Amino acid sequence: MPKPVHSSIHQQIYDRIAYLGTVSKAELLDYFPLTSSSMTRILEELTAQQLVIVSGLGASTGGRKPILFQTNPGYGYILGLDISRLSSSLGLFDLHLRPLSIVRWDMDRSLTPERLVELVADHAASMLKEHQLERRQLLGLGIGAVGPLDSGKGLLLQTEFFPSEAWSNVPICALLEKELQIPVRLDNGANTALLAEHWALRDEACTNMLYVHAGMSIRSAIMVGGQLLRGSIDTEGAVGQLIIQTGGPRLRDKGNYGSLEAYVSVPSLEERVQSQLKIGRVSLLSEIPPESVTFPLLVHALEQQDPLVRELFLETASYLGVGLANLINTVHPETVILGGALIGADPLLYETAVQVACRNIYRHPEYNPVFSPGILKDDAALTGAALQILQGWEK
Amino acid sequence: MPKPVHSSIHQQIYDRIAYLGTVSKAELLDYFPLTSSSMTRILEELTAQQLVIVSGLGASTGGRKPILFQTNPGYGYILGLDISRLSSSLGLFDLHLRPLSIVRWDMDRSLTPERLVELVADHAASMLKEHQLERRQLLGLGIGAVGPLDSGKGLLLQTEFFPSEAWSNVPICALLEKELQIPVRLDNGANTALLAEHWALRDEACTNMLYVHAGMSIRSAIMVGGQLLRGSIDTEGAVGQLIIQTGGPRLRDKGNYGSLEAYVSVPSLEERVQSQLKIGRVSLLSEIPPESVTFPLLVHALEQQDPLVRELFLETASYLGVGLANLINTVHPETVILGGALIGADPLLYETAVQVACRNIYRHPEYNPVFSPGILKDDAALTGAALQILQGWEK
DNA sequence: GCACCTTAATTTCATTTTGAAATAAAGTGA
DNA sequence: TCACTTTATTTCAAAATGAAATTAAGGTGC
Numbered sequence: 078m079p080k081p082v083h084s085s086i087h088q089q090i091y092d093r094i095a096y097l098g099t100v101s102k103a104e105l106l107d108y109f110p111l112t113s114s115s116m117t118r119i120l121e122e123l124t125a126q127q128l129v130i131v132s133g134l135g136a137s138t139g140g141r142k143p144i145l146f147q148t149n150p151g152y153g154y155i156l157g158l159d160i161s162r163l164s165s166s167l168g169l170f171d172l173h174l175r176p177l178s179i180v181r182w183d184m185d186r187s188l189t190p191e192r193l194v195e196l197v198a199d200h201a202a203s204m205l206k207e208h209q210l211e212r213r214q215l216l217g218l219g220i221g222a223v224g225p226l227d228s229g230k231g232l233l234l235q236t237e238f239f240p241s242e243a244w245s246n247v248p249i250c251a252l253l254e255k256e257l258q259i260p261v262r263l264d265n266g267a268n269t270a271l272l273a274e275h276w277a278l279r280d281e282a283c284t285n286m287l288y289v290h291a292g293m294s295i296r297s298a299i300m301v302g303g304q305l306l307r308g309s310i311d312t313e314g315a316v317g318q319l320i321i322q323t324g325g326p327r328l329r330d331k332g333n334y335g336s337l338e339a340y341v342s343v344p345s346l347e348e349r350v351q352s353q354l355k356i357g358r359v360s361l362l363s364e365i366p367p368e369s370v371t372f373p374l375l376v377h378a379l380e381q382q383d384p385l386v387r388e389l390f391l392e393t394a395s396y397l398g399v400g401l402a403n404l405i406n407t408v409h410p411e412t413v414i415l416g417g418a419l420i421g422a423d424p425l426l427y428e429t430a431v432q433v434a435c436r437n438i439y440r441h442p443e444y445n446p447v448f449s450p451g452i453l454k455d456d457a458a459l460t461g462a463a464l465q466i467l468q469g470w471e472k
Numbered sequence: 473m474p475k476p477v478h479s480s481i482h483q484q485i486y487d488r489i490a491y492l493g494t495v496s497k498a499e500l501l502d503y504f505p506l507t508s509s510s511m512t513r514i515l516e517e518l519t520a521q522q523l524v525i526v527s528g529l530g531a532s533t534g535g536r537k538p539i540l541f542q543t544n545p546g547y548g549y550i551l552g553l554d555i556s557r558l559s560s561s562l563g564l565f566d567l568h569l570r571p572l573s574i575v576r577w578d579m580d581r582s583l584t585p586e587r588l589v590e591l592v593a594d595h596a597a598s599m600l601k602e603h604q605l606e607r608r609q610l611l612g613l614g615i616g617a618v619g620p621l622d623s624g625k626g627l628l629l630q631t632e633f634f635p636s637e638a639w640s641n642v643p644i645c646a647l648l649e650k651e652l653q654i655p656v657r658l659d660n661g662a663n664t665a666l667l668a669e670h671w672a673l674r675d676e677a678c679t680n681m682l683y684v685h686a687g688m689s690i691r692s693a694i695m696v697g698g699q700l701l702r703g704s705i706d707t708e709g710a711v712g713q714l715i716i717q718t719g720g721p722r723l724r725d726k727g728n729y730g731s732l733e734a735y736v737s738v739p740s741l742e743e744r745v746q747s748q749l750k751i752g753r754v755s756l757l758s759e760i761p762p763e764s765v766t767f768p769l770l771v772h773a774l775e776q777q778d779p780l781v782r783e784l785f786l787e788t789a790s791y792l793g794v795g796l797a798n799l800i801n802t803v804h805p806e807t808v809i810l811g812g813a814l815i816g817a818d819p820l821l822y823e824t825a826v827q828v829a830c831r832n833i834y835r836h837p838e839y840n841p842v843f844s845p846g847i848l849k850d851d852a853a854l855t856g857a858a859l860q861i862l863q864g865w866e867k
Numbered sequence: 868g869c870a871c872c873t874t875a876a877t878t879t880c881a882t883t884t885t886g887a888a889a890t891a892a893a894g895t896g897a
Numbered sequence: 898t899c900a901c902t903t904t905a906t907t908t909c910a911a912a913a914t915g916a917a918a919t920t921a922a923g924g925t926g927c
Contacts, residue, residue, distance in 0.1 A: 086913095103875060112915050117877060140874025141922040225836065285703050299802070301703070306696050308680050308804020309841075315801040315834035323717050323794050333797070333832045399718050402728070406710040407694070407802055409703020437728045439710035441620065446704075498904060507886050512906065535903020536893040 086111070090119055091128055092468060094148050095172070098279065101135055101143030120146060128152055148172055153216040154208075156201055156259075157463030159266060160184075160193075160222035160233075160249075162293060167197055168456075169204040170463040174276070178204045179459065190233075190247045198256045217260040217466035218253055221269030221458040223296075224313040228264045262465045265313035267298035268305050269461030270453075274414050275300055276464055277452040285410040288451075289316070291397055291417035293343050299408055306408070317342070321399045340396035341419065343372045349389050350375060360385040376422045393419060394426040398433025405446060406439050414451045421450075481506070485514055486523055487863060489543050490567070493674065496530055496538030515541060523547055543567055548611040549603075551596055551654075552858030554661060555579075555588075555617035555628075555644075557688060562592055563851075564599040565858040567611075569671070573599045574854065585628075585642045593651045612655040612861035613648055616664030616853040618691075619708040623659045657860045660708035662693035663700050664856030665848075669809050670695055671859055672847040680805040683846075684711070686792055686812035688738045694803055701803070712737070716794045735791035736814065738767045744784050745770060755780035771817045788814060789821040793828025800841060801834050809846040 086109065093108055094100055102116055109116070123129040130149045134142040150173040157168040166181040180200050188196075197218075205212060225234040231250025250261040264272075271288035286300040297316040299306040306312070317338030325335025328345055332338060339345055351367040354360060361383040362370055378386040397420065405413065413434075420426040431448045438446070453460050481504065488503055489495055497511055504511070518524040525544045529537040545568040552563040561576040575595050583591075592613075600607060620629040626645025645656040659667075666683035681695040692711040694701040701707070712733030720730025723740055727733060734740055746762040749755060756778040757765050773781040792815065800808065808829075815821040826843045833841070848855050 101875080113876070114878080114916085115914060118913085137923050138874070139872085139924055141876075141924090143875060227838075301696055301701050302699065304697060306701075306803060308696070309806050310804050310836045310839045312802070312804050312834075315804070318801050318832065318834045319798045320716055320794050320832060321718050323791065396718065399715050403714045403798060404802065406713050407707070407799065408701060409705050409707050409710070411704050437713065437715060439707075439713045441705045443622075444705045496904080508905070509887085509907080510885060513884085532894050533903070534895055535901085536895095536905075538904060 087119060087123060088471075090116075091123060091148065094129060094146055095467060096276070096279070098173075099132055099135075099145050099147045101145055103143055105146075150175065154210055154214050155216055155463040155466045156197075156204075156218040156257075157459045157461075158197060158218060158220045158222075158253075159269075159459040159462055160220060161266065161458075162223055165193075166459050167200045167204075168459045168463060169201075169208065170460070172467060174460060174463060174467060176456070176460070177208050179456070180204070189243045190249065190252065194249075194252045194256050197253065201257065212258075215257070215259050216470050217262065218257060219269070219462040219465035220249065220253075220261065220263045221266040221462035222249070222263060224265045224311050226263060226265060226311055228262075228311060231261065231263045233263075260466070260470065262469060264305075264462075264465060265296070265298070265311055266458040266462075267296040267313040269459075269465065270416075270451075270457035271298035271300055271414070271461065272305065272464050273453050273457045273459075273461030274451050276461070278412065280412075283411045285408060286412045286414065287401075287404055287408060287410040288414045289397075289401060289404070289416075291341055291415075291419040293418075295338055295341055295400070295417075297404065299404070299410070301408060316400070316404070319400055319403060321396060321403065337396070337400040341393050341400060343419065346375065346389060346393050346419065347372060349392075350386060353385055353389065358385050362386065372418070376418075379422050390419075390422065390426055391429055394429035395433045398430040399437065401430060401434035402437035405434060406437075409444060410446055413446050413448045415448060416451055416454065416457075482514060482518060483866070485511075486518060486543065489524060489541055490862060491671070491674070493568075494527055494530075494540050494542045496540055498538055500541075545570070549605055549609050550611055550858040550861045551592075551599075551613040551652075552854045552856075552861075553592060553613060553615045553617075553648075554664075554854040554857055555615060556661065556853070557618055560588075561854050562595045562599075563854045563858060564596075564603065565855070567862060569855060569858060569862060571851070571855070572603050574851070575599070584638045585644065585647065589644075589647045589651050592648065596652065607653075610652070610654050611865050612657065613652060614664070614857040614860035615644065615648075615656065615658045616661035616857035617644070617658060619660045619706050621658060621660060621706055623657075623706060626656065626658045628658075655861070655865065657864060659700075659857075659860060660691070660693070660706055661853040661857075662691040662708040664854075664860065665811075665846075665852035666693035666695055666809070666856065667700065667859050668848050668852045668854075668856030669846050671856070673807065675807075678806045680803060680807075682796075682799055682803060682805040682808045684792075684796060684799070684808070684810055684812075686736055686810075686814040688813075690733055690736055690795070690812075692799065694799070694805070696803060711795070711799070714795055714798060716791060716798070732791070732795040736788055736795060738814065741770065741784060741788050741814065742767060744787075745781060748780055748784065753780050757781065767813070771813075774817050785814075785817065785821055786824055789824035790828045793825040794832065796825060796829035797832035800829060801832075804839060805841055808841050808843045810843060811846055811849065811852075 102120060106113060106116055127149050129146050132145045132147045135145045150171040152172055155170045157170060159166045162184060164181050164183050166179055168179040169177045222233060226232060231248060233247040233249050235245040250263050253261045267288055267290060271286060275286055284303040288298040290296045295317040296313050317336060318333045319337045320333055320335050321337055322335035326339050327334050328339040351370050354362060354367040361378050361381055375386055379390055420430055451457055497515060501508060501511055522544055524541050527540045527542045530540050545566040547567055550565045552565060554561045559576050559578050561574055563574040564572045617628060621627060622629060626643060628642040628644050630640040645658050648656045662683055662685060666681060670681055679698040683693040685691045690712040691708050712731060713728045714732045715728050715730045716732055717730035721734050722729050723734040746765050749757060749762040756773050756776055770781055774785055815825055846852055
């Protein structure tokens with residue numbers, strides 16, 4: 078029994094309107110134990126503050142037309158920051174979470190945290206200028222970053238992707254708060270992506286979701302009962318350590334034996350293709366020195382219908398399906414969002430992963446999860462980063 | 473974003489007092505956004521209703537001694553019912569969840585649901601009589617049952633353990649409500665056991681828990697953020713379908729290939745011992761026809777230090793450790809409760825499972841889960857069954 | 868066009884709930 | 898004893914709430 082968190086009824090109603098998009102007073106009453114007189118008063122207050130605006134009249138269902146409310150998209154603005162390995166991006170969003178501007182840049186190995194903060198500040202400043210907004214209209218900055226990290230303390234822990242002293246235990250929230258003078262929140266990119274996809278889905282019935290992104294590594298996030306599953310540590314990367322083949326190989330002599338990432342990740346795929354080439358398997362890539370065979374070449378070979386590459390891509394997708402089945406059998410989500418370069422290269426890969434997953438799901442007459450590649454695709458993590466602020470800011 | 477559930481502040485405060493056991497007004501104020509004047513009023517009301525009683529004065533920490541409150545254990549009584557395969561039990565509890573009486577009986581294959589209801593009613597009546605309680609003092613009956621089931625609808629779905637028409641889609645809640653005229657709630661036994669262990673632990677810091685019971689089958693339950701993880705279906709049995717050996721064997725030609733239950737369950741262990749005996753492995757059991765080798769004999773052989781049996785028991789424990797690691801890497805619980813006949817037969821089994829699990833946990837400097845065999849042991853599911861009522865009943 | 872039904876929104880007002888601040892109670896420690 | 902701490906209670910004005918009546922604005926059938 079954790080300490081309960083209390084947010085004011087105004088806050089809750091605002092959040093509900095934001096989630097529903099456009100909603101009538103009567104509809105809102107379904108969600109709160111209030112009388113219509115109280116709801117009238119609260120909506121008057123929210124409207125007076127300009128937090129909420131009237132957006133017109135809805136269709137009649139046999140009586141008076143309902144007045145429709147929505148949150149005021151221009152009440153304030155939010156920055157979203159997606160920190161990834163190869164590239165990062167910053168987006169400026171209104172309160173309907175529509176992007177006004179998005180800028181991406183490569184993550185150079187020589188980039189220091191201080192330089193990143195400057196970069197963000199510069200981009201933020203020009204975005205504000207572009208849209209003729211003032212700094213005080215910014216409500217906050219949300220970050221979705223590659224782990225490991227400590228979202229509570231706002232720290233990026235030492236990461237294998239920026240393997241330097243400079244990137245060890247970076248208090249990224251504090252740095253950006255100091256620079257921008259606005260609240261900053263941090264979470265891992267898988268969580269923010271899931272959050273955003275859930276938001277974009279706008280499906281009341283979907284409160285349990287699974288998000289899996291298979292690329293350089295496997296990242297995943299889980300939503301249970303409408304809340305992100307947060308164990309006692311940040312969990313984004315742990316999914317790669319799930320064992321799907323007891324006693325199997327490990328990836329680059331690290332991690333668990335027979336782990337998911339040893340079968341489903343870009344480096345693993347590269348390694349497996351290379352070793353097949355070394356033992357003389359025929360392929361379009363046979364001309365190339367095995368050690369030069371990298372992922373972009375593999376994608377190209379796949380497009381050329383190379384049988385060896387195709388076989389190993391499909392094998393990867395199958396193993397991903399096994400991992401998915403395990404996660405699904407643990408949390409039983411209504412919706413599973415699947416993305417990443419490893420299965421994005423060809424529709425068949427996505428289908429294979431889904432098929433294998435489905436084949437191994439615990440049979441239950443009333444259980445039929447929906448698989449989807451997501452709505453927001455590459456902008457999911459960025460949008461979700463901003464969403465953290467929308468949901469957390471004190472209204 | 474699920475529909476929020478609203479419970480009155482009185483209810484919440486009662487539940488908090490119940491969980492904390494003994495608590496001062498000042499301490500309670502930490503948990504609720506109330507002023508002390510409001511707390512005074514609410515506690516007065518709860519005390520006037522006899523729901524809460526004053527239990528004395530606490531120690532001074534430099535000032536006035538706090539008045540300590542606790543819930544009134546005699547305000548009402550609760551029945552807990554644990555429906556399992558081999559035996560079931562009924563317990564009568566006070567509101568401190570102390571058992572006044574517990575009765576167990578074997579689950580005969582010929583038992584019908586109707587007969588079970590009668591049995592429960594009879595036992596309940598004699599328990600009430602024994603403690604000179606009246607029927608109206610009963611607040612409800614909570615059930616923890618073997619799955620699959622539908623806790624929302626109060627149904628026991630068709631189960632492999634009672635494989636008859638009579639046990640298909642039994643509306644157990646409705647039947648017992650009609651018979652006993654009190655509210656009845658249903659959940660799977662793993663969930664109720666976890667709930668009870670969490671309650672018994674009384675550790676504020678432990679809001680993420682994993683419960684795994686390895687016996688005839690594997691059952692598990694997960695708590696996240698202080699709430700039971702409930703996917704879109706009841707999940708107790710699905711853990712057995714987790715794949716730990718892609719392409720591995722299945723159990724009795726059913727379920728997933730390489731599933732956890734194919735490696736970690738009584739039938740699987742029996743099968744593996746039998747097949748080793750058939751190929752001539754030496755063992756104390758070599759005298760016995762392989763097909764007659766059943767679990768009780770195995771436990772006996774283990775106690776006799778039989779090498780073959782010992783080896784296969786340990787192998788089973790290792791595989792369990794792999795399954796545990798997968799679950800732990802998914803939810804990162806602070807506490808892992810481990811039980812069941814498969815690892816209860818010898819302390820070494822428990823230790824092996826824990827060791828293998830620990831070896832495969834995602835490394836994180838701040839993560840160190842605690843493993844425990846639980847506090848309540850065999851009474852966990854029963855106690856948790858009653859706990860459902862304690863937490864759910866309208867105060 | 869007009870009665871009549873439905874749904875939605877507002878108003879009114881007595882009641883309940885709440886928070887802020889002052890006060891009292893009961894202890895510790897020097 | 899006195900100063901200080903922690904806990905508990907009281908008081909009262911302000912805020913929030915619910916119930917019920919009322920108003921608004923649309924449908925539908927004749």
